[in-house]
Amino acid sequence: MSSRVNASYFPQAERVAIFGGTHGNEMSGVTLVNMWIKNRAEIERSGVAVRAFITNPRAVEKCSRYIDTDLNRAFTPENLSTASGDGLPYEVQRAKEVNQIFGPKGSPDAYDVIFDLHNTTSNMGSTLILESSTDYFNLQMVHYIKKAIAPESCMVLLNEHPHLKYATTRSVAKHPVGLEVGPQPQGVLRSNIFESMRAIMKHALDFIELFNSGVEFPACSVEVFRVHERVDYPRDTNGNITAMVHPHLQDCDWEPLNPGDPMFQTFDGRTIPYEGASPVYPTFINEAAYYEKQQACITTRRETLAANAIRKISK
Amino acid sequence: RERERARELMLPALSRVAVCGGTHGNELSGVYLVHERLKRRKKSQVMEPVAVVTVMSNPRAVQRCVRYTETDLNRCFTHAILSASEQTSYELVRSQELNSLLGPKGSAEAMDLICDLHNTTANMGLCLITYSDSDWICLHICKYLQMATIPVRYIHYDIPRSEAYSLDSVGKHGFAMEIGPQPHGLIRANIFMAMQEAVQLLLDWVRLFNSGAQFEGGSVDVYTLVKNIDYPRDPHTHTIIAAVHPDLQDRDFCLLHPGDPMFLSFSGETLRYKGKEPLYPFFINESAYYEKAVALSLARRRKLFIPKKVIQT
Numbered sequence: 001m002s003s004r005v006n007a008s009y010f011p012q013a014e015r016v017a018i019f020g021g022t023h024g025n026e027m028s029g030v031t032l033v034n035m036w037i038k039n040r041a042e043i044e045r046s047g048v049a050v051r052a053f054i055t056n057p058r059a060v061e062k063c064s065r066y067i068d069t070d071l072n073r074a075f076t077p078e079n080l081s082t083a084s085g086d087g088l089p090y091e092v093q094r095a096k097e098v099n100q101i102f103g104p105k106g107s108p109d110a111y112d113v114i115f116d117l118h119n120t121t122s123n124m125g126s127t128l129i130l131e132s133s134t135d136y137f138n139l140q141m142v143h144y145i146k147k148a149i150a151p152e153s154c155m156v157l158l159n160e161h162p163h164l165k166y167a168t169t170r171s172v173a174k175h176p177v178g179l180e181v182g183p184q185p186q187g188v189l190r191s192n193i194f195e196s197m198r199a200i201m202k203h204a205l206d207f208i209e210l211f212n213s214g215v216e217f218p219a220c221s222v223e224v225f226r227v228h229e230r231v232d233y234p235r236d237t238n239g240n241i242t243a244m245v246h247p248h249l250q251d252c253d254w255e256p257l258n259p260g261d262p263m264f265q266t267f268d269g270r271t272i273p274y275e276g277a278s279p280v281y282p283t284f285i286n287e288a289a290y291y292e293k294q295q296a297c298i299t300t301r302r303e304t305l306a307a308n309a310i311r312k313i314s315k
Numbered sequence: 316r317e318r319e320r321a322r323e324l325m326l327p328a329l330s331r332v333a334v335c336g337g338t339h340g341n342e343l344s345g346v347y348l349v350h351e352r353l354k355r356r357k358k359s360q361v362m363e364p365v366a367v368v369t370v371m372s373n374p375r376a377v378q379r380c381v382r383y384t385e386t387d388l389n390r391c392f393t394h395a396i397l398s399a400s401e402q403t404s405y406e407l408v409r410s411q412e413l414n415s416l417l418g419p420k421g422s423a424e425a426m427d428l429i430c431d432l433h434n435t436t437a438n439m440g441l442c443l444i445t446y447s448d449s450d451w452i453c454l455h456i457c458k459y460l461q462m463a464t465i466p467v468r469y470i471h472y473d474i475p476r477s478e479a480y481s482l483d484s485v486g487k488h489g490f491a492m493e494i495g496p497q498p499h500g501l502i503r504a505n506i507f508m509a510m511q512e513a514v515q516l517l518l519d520w521v522r523l524f525n526s527g528a529q530f531e532g533g534s535v536d537v538y539t540l541v542k543n544i545d546y547p548r549d550p551h552t553h554t555i556i557a558a559v560h561p562d563l564q565d566r567d568f569c570l571l572h573p574g575d576p577m578f579l580s581f582s583g584e585t586l587r588y589k590g591k592e593p594l595y596p597f598f599i600n601e602s603a604y605y606e607k608a609v610a611l612s613l614a615r616r617r618k619l620f621i622p623k624k625v626i627q628t
Contacts, residue, residue, distance in 0.1 A: 187602035288500035
């Protein structure tokens with residue numbers, strides 16, 4: 001019996017963007033996008049216009065995460081609708097420009113798919129980040145990518161949390177996809193990390209080309225890690241950090257953390273355990289950029305999502 | 316050589332020692348180590364047998380968690396810069412302040428020993444970096460510091476004292492204590508503990524030395540910088556066109572032979588080491604060195620014999 005009764009139909013993905021340099025010191029995306037702007041051959045696919053784009057050129061020039069404020073938190077409705085003017089922080093002005101070119105966010109004119117390329121100092125390996133548990137197009141794409149790169153692995157992080165979800169650069173698109181590869185220090189380009197990101201983008205574009213050619217992708221299930229909680233460093237009354245990520249937790253992204261397991265170590269060697277009620281899967285462990293966001297790690301819960309079969313709407 | 320080994324060295328006590336951190340504001344092991352030492356000093360009023368001055372070198376860069384705010388502080392300690400008048404940039408003013416506090420460089424009032432704490436993104440373990448290959452204090456400290464938790468090595472930059480540009484050159488003896496790998500802007504517990512242990516061992520050595528202990532002679536491997544290698548770049552745009560090769564990445568201090576892979580271009584081509592002499596690479600892929608046009612440094616290694624040492628009474 002065919003699964004067509006539960007199939008989801010999506011229009012052809014005609015316009016796709018690949019963003020690099022949303023954070024100017026995350027070098028894999030900066031390097032790949034600059035390369036693809038110069039020579040588009042590798043990212044060309046039939047039936048779709050693929051545009052590589054540097055979202056924060058001033059931060060890239062300075063090799064810093066941002067100039068005034070984090071671009072990847074700037075795509076809020078307030079910012080996008082605020083009037084242009086000289087007093088605006090650079091990234092807010094930039095968010096409006098990006099929204100104009102690739103959006104408007106939430107409208108039918110917005111780009112179909114945007115991939116936003118990031119690096120992390122955390123030992124997350126290759127991670128795809130989704131913002132909706134019911135975007136079957138995106139779920140089918142990550143399922144395809146995971147199969148294509150096997151036996152290499154790729155985790156899927158789902159941030160649908162009402163408070164912890166944030167207004168990303170890629171959220172301008174109908175189907176936003178974050179690609180986070182680590183560990184890599186800021187300002188550094190590691191060959192293996194660069195090539196992993198490049199390979200994932202290749203498979204992502206292959207999927208879109210197949211989808212556009214009319215292939216039906218059967219119903220599938222995808223294991224995801226759903227964002228649960230943000231955990232800050234222990235701090236003193238002045239806000240200074242009083243402990244470091246414990247050596248037993250350091251680099252253990254995606255591994256289970258049970259109540260009582262070591263989580264932090266004070267500067268004089270005392271262990272502070274995880275005090276949650278149930279096991280969680282931490283990620284973004286010791287990301288350098290998150291010290292100022294009061295985040296030592298994010299805890300997640302494992303979940304299996306079901307995705308309908310998908311197929312292009314035939315004209 | 317027999318005579319050199321049997322020779323005893325008599326040297327004056329090290330009565331004033333400085334431990335500096337945050338010379339680069341985003342190299343956090345030293346920042347937190349200095350922060351913790353200053354906190355404990357306030358609490359306990361401990362009288363130490365040797366006067367140890369603990370200094371946060373670049374507070375503004377530390378506050379912003381950046382390497383520097385206007386110019387690299389650790390290049391501001393040449394005689395020319397220290398003696399220039401009317402400095403306005405933050406780091407140039409600060410280098411003169413530090414020279415007053417810990418120097419003046421080249422004078423009898425300067426600190427006996429400066430240990431300047433740094434981190435690197437390169438996989439270098441712990442390195443003492445200094446300008447001399449005949450400073451027996453630094454060499455004996457390196458020998459004493461051999462630790463189980465992390466490899467300890469001695470790097471020598473053959474630059475005359477007058478041109479030495481880093482903070483550690485302000486003292487009569489000095490070195491940068493560089494530990495990696497650690498990304499800038501974060502703190503790894505294992506790296507912090509290694510640095511803490513190393514600083515403790517350093518201060519233990521100084522106390523022992525000052526109280527008349529003798530240290531056996533022996534040998535230390537010294538890595539002397541020969542040259543720096545830049546990234547391959549596009550001849551017109553000057554942009555980088557290759558990454559450190561996966562076979563070289565993280566292989567600091569593994570001998571590099573002529574013909575060994577060095578870079579992997581974005582178009583998939585392997586670029587090889589073209590030198591004639593096998594050399595030891597270090598500072599492989601240090602993020603702060605991209606702007607200094609250094610992908611890696613290369614060193615010659617030789618074994619140095621150090622005489623037995625006693626303090627002058």
